[in-house]
Amino acid sequence: MPEPSSRTVLTDIDIPFGSLVLFFVKAALAAIPATFIVALILAFIGWIFRLLFGFGHMGGMMT
Template sequence: MAEQPSRTVLTDIDIPFGSLVLFFVKASLAVIPAAVIVSFILVFIGWIFGVIFGFGHTGWMML
């Protein structure tokens, strides 16, 4: 007969303050290139919709 999986409850995590600050600094720096890439993708998708449906033309940006 198969054993029932045991459950684990996590009650406390002890992380030094300096390590936590360093993690958040690294995470905030990693967000910058990710946001640039996502914004380029969204601009491209918006451009495609503008070309397909014909909205957003200001005259000098006509294709």
């Protein structure tokens, strides 16, 4: 028979300011290549949709 789950309430986290700043700088720097990777994935998906469904093609003459 499974034991009942116990609840934990977190009331305070003590993180030094310098460590917190360093964490956010690292996170910001890691977001830059991640943005390029996500953009490439979305561009590839868009290319597949244009290939399959013809999105983005100009049909006929432009007036």
